[in-house]
Amino acid sequence: MRQEEIEQALKNKEIKVYLQPQVDLHTEKIVGAESLVRWEKDSAIIPPNEFIPFCEQTGYITQIDHYVLETVCSFIQKWKKKIPIAVNESRRHLYNPHHIEDLQRTVEKYEVEAKYIELEMTETAVVHDIKMAKEAERRVHALGFKVAMDDFGTGYSSFSMLREIQIDILKIDKSFVDEVTQDRRGKIIIEAIIQMAKRLEMITIAEGIETKEQAQYLKTIGCDIAQGYYYAFPIPIEKFERRYLA
Ligand code: C2E
Numbered sequence: 187m188r189q190e191e192i193e194q195a196l197k198n199k200e201i202k203v204y205l206q207p208q209v210d211l212h213t214e215k216i217v218g219a220e221s222l223v224r225w226e227k228d229s230a231i232i233p234p235n236e237f238i239p240f241c242e243q244t245g246y247i248t249q250i251d252h253y254v255l256e257t258v259c260s261f262i263q264k265w266k267k268k269i270p271i272a273v274n275e276s277r278r279h280l281y282n283p284h285h286i287e288d289l290q291r292t293v294e295k296y297e298v299e300a301k302y303i304e305l306e307m308t309e310t311a312v313v314h315d316i317k318m319a320k321e322a323e324r325r326v327h328a329l330g331f332k333v334a335m336d337d338f339g340t341g342y343s344s345f346s347m348l349r350e351i352q353i354d355i356l357k358i359d360k361s362f363v364d365e366v367t368q369d370r371r372g373k374i375i376i377e378a379i380i381q382m383a384k385r386l387e388m389i390t391i392a393e394g395i396e397t398k399e400q401a402q403y404l405k406t407i408g409c410d411i412a413q414g415y416y417y418a419f420p421i422p423i424e425k426f427e428r429r430y431l432a
């Protein structure tokens with residue numbers, strides 16, 4: 187992949203924002219969505235795993251994430267019944283002093299209350315420099331944004347991070363959900379995570395729900411929200427709006 191290709195893609199607006207619904211396990215209503223990018227190149231769709239790592243290395247991720255937030259805010263602004271939307275925060279941003287000002291400027295520009303934006307951070311971003319991450323969390327909370335921890339449980343320091351950083355939403359990684367209906371040990375672990383999250387007053391979202399059995403089980407153990415192909419695939423933001431918010 188070459189830098190010029192990404193530059194062209196951004197300029198030609200080939201990078202598109204998709205949204206995947208998040209469903210309340212108890213009411214089965216859509217209570218939010220996560221924004222995920224796709225690169226619509228010629229007539230193919232390139233998934234983020236094929237260009238996000240390159241963009242993180244080269245710094246283009248900053249432009250992509252800014253573009254995603256702008257797009258999301260411009261949509262939220264016109265929704266009568268607003269729902270919160272999650273945006274992925276690359277670890278690059280935590281080290282960019284202008285980033286938080288940029289977040290603030292963008293929500294103000296579209297007159298969107300910051301509480302409708304959930305900033306998803308990953309553990310790898312945070313452990314890299316815990317002091318910086320703590321400071322970033324404190325500042326975004328002061329502005330009213332919500333903070334979610336993405337891919338919870340996949341790294342080495344998930345728990346110590348929870349002690350350090352104030353998190354509103356815990357996203358339990360798909361790898362825990364995959365085997366949850368068969369694996370006794372896996373069940374014990376996920377149940378304990380959900381109990382802990384409740385006591386810490388965090389909302390729990392289970393990622394990668396693919397079957398009815400998984401959904402039912404997660405509901406019985408008190409998980410709040412589910413996101414996965416069982417409910418819906420990520421779809422272009424315009425389509426999401428027509429389908430769910432019209
Ligand atoms: P992620 O943040 O963990 O996003 C969840 C991924 O799981 C998405 O993959 C989503 O499409 C996929 N997924 C959702 N439900 C299911 C399911 O039931 N089964 C399976 N097998 N997968 C499911 P996607 O869209 O390919 O994104 C991959 C990763 O790329 C994301 O992982 C995120 O780390 C990154 N990414 C995507 N969009 C952005 C963005 O705008 N900015 C940044 N910085 N990273 C992004």
Ligand code: CA
Pocket residue numbers: 220274306336
């Ligand atoms: Ca995410």
Ligand code: CA
Pocket residue numbers: 336337357359393
């Ligand atoms: Ca995730």
